[in-house]
Amino acid sequence: MKTNRRDFLKHSAIAGASLVMPKIAVVEDIFEQQKSFKPVAISSANGLKATAKAMELIRQGADALDAVIAGVNIVEDDPDDMSVGYGGLPNEEGVVELDSCVMHGPSCRGAGVASLRNIKNPSKVAKVIMERTDHVLIVGDGALRFAKAHGFKEEDLLTDRAREVWLKWKENLSTEDDWLPPHTIDDKGIGQSLQNFFRLTGTINCNAVDSFGNLSGVTTTSGLAFKIPGRVGDSSILGAGLYVDNLVGAAGSTGRGEANLLNCSSVMIVEYMRQGKSPEEACLMACQRIVDHTKEARLLDDDKKPKFDVKFYAINKKGEYGSASIWSGAQYSINTGEKDSVLKSSAYLYKRKS
Ligand code: GLY
Numbered sequence: 001m002k003t004n005r006r007d008f009l010k011h012s013a014i015a016g017a018s019l020v021m022p023k024i025a026v027v028e029d030i031f032e033q034q035k036s037f038k039p040v041a042i043s044s045a046n047g048l049k050a051t052a053k054a055m056e057l058i059r060q061g062a063d064a065l066d067a068v069i070a071g072v073n074i075v076e077d078d079p080d081d082m083s084v085g086y087g088g089l090p091n092e093e094g095v096v097e098l099d100s101c102v103m104h105g106p107s108c109r110g111a112g113v114a115s116l117r118n119i120k121n122p123s124k125v126a127k128v129i130m131e132r133t134d135h136v137l138i139v140g141d142g143a144l145r146f147a148k149a150h151g152f153k154e155e156d157l158l159t160d161r162a163r164e165v166w167l168k169w170k171e172n173l174s175t176e177d178d179w180l181p182p183h184t185i186d187d188k189g190i191g192q193s194l195q196n197f198f199r200l201t202g203t204i205n206c207n208a209v210d211s212f213g214n215l216s217g218v219t220t221t222s223g224l225a226f227k228i229p230g231r232v233g234d235s236s237i238l239g240a241g242l243y244v245d246n247l248v249g250a251a252g253s254t255g256r257g258e259a260n261l262l263n264c265s266s267v268m269i270v271e272y273m274r275q276g277k278s279p280e281e282a283c284l285m286a287c288q289r290i291v292d293h294t295k296e297a298r299l300l301d302d303d304k305k306p307k308f309d310v311k312f313y314a315i316n317k318k319g320e321y322g323s324a325s326i327w328s329g330a331q332y333s334i335n336t337g338e339k340d341s342v343l344k345s346s347a348y349l350y351k352r353k354s
Contacts, residue, residue, distance in 0.1 A: 083202015088222020205252030233257025280322025
């Protein structure tokens with residue numbers, strides 16, 4: 001049956017009317033929550049300065065998204081953090097490629113940028129994509145041209161320190177790249193050594209509740225060191241490396257992006273919180289979901305546990321916070337309004353053997 005415009009409007013009006021009651025309930029929920037929230041900023045352990053900066057701005061009345069971006073810009077600009085921005089470890093051809101995404105709770109908007117070369121603040125580029133395009137994700141050469149059109153300056157992001165680490169990896173190429181021979185899910189002992197320090201992903205995720213009770217988040221990274229050029233992890237993908245729902249909470253991740261892409265981890269954490277889980281419980285559930293969904297033998301140790309790690313950072317609408325990782329030893333940075341941020345231990349599923 002064909003639906004004409006009049007029918008469509010009639011049905012839309014009925015559908016719209018049926019939404020009125022729940023909407024009123026939601027507004028009342030927000031009112032209740034806003035009486036009891038506490039501003040807070042959370043990030044991965046490399047974000048002590050980021051969370052301090054974010055809360056400094058939030059105390060001055062800043063919007064949570066501006067605050068967390070200003071926070072992670074400190075880490076993007078830092079040549080000594082080799083997992084984010086300037087000084088990040090390069091791809092297998094020695095070129096630094098950055099990924100980032102942002103999400104703004106009150107406006108329900110967000111955007112990401114991926115495989116961005118020569119621009120050290122991909123988080124700022126992601127925000128401009130959100131504000132100045134009708135797109136949600138721009139990648140590669142197009143992203144670079146877009147950034148330059150908006151006045152971002154091109155620069156070489158490869159520091160001597162990162163180049164030397166890359167050279168050492170290149171000189172020792174063997175089983176530690178990402179090119180795999182044909183294999184089945186039962187094949188062990190092929191592919192990269194996931195436990196090798198230099199292959200680990202760094203990244204920073206930072207989320208905050210601001211003084212108005214609004215939530216936002218950002219994730220930014222140079223991604224997996226020595227990746228195949230063009231490889232995109234979770235950090236530029238909304239739902240995987242970051243998700244924010246202003247009525248519920250915000251969550252983001254660091255660690256093996258492939259696992260988060262396959263499990264849509266950040267949006268799952270927000271949905272677990274919507275169901276009533278605390279931020280820490282929700283992060284642990286996302287870890288368990290990855291464990292349950294990891295079937296390839298090459299990714300599992302002798303106890304059939306993942307050889308890799310992922311870490312999650314979450315806040316809810318009230319300003320409660322939590323973090324969890326698959327393996328013990330992870331930490332996160334938290335700031336609830338003090339001058340200095342503190343590191344806390346993340347919850348975990350499995351204790352590391354050594
Ligand atoms: N989590 C960062 C990445 O996998 O690229």
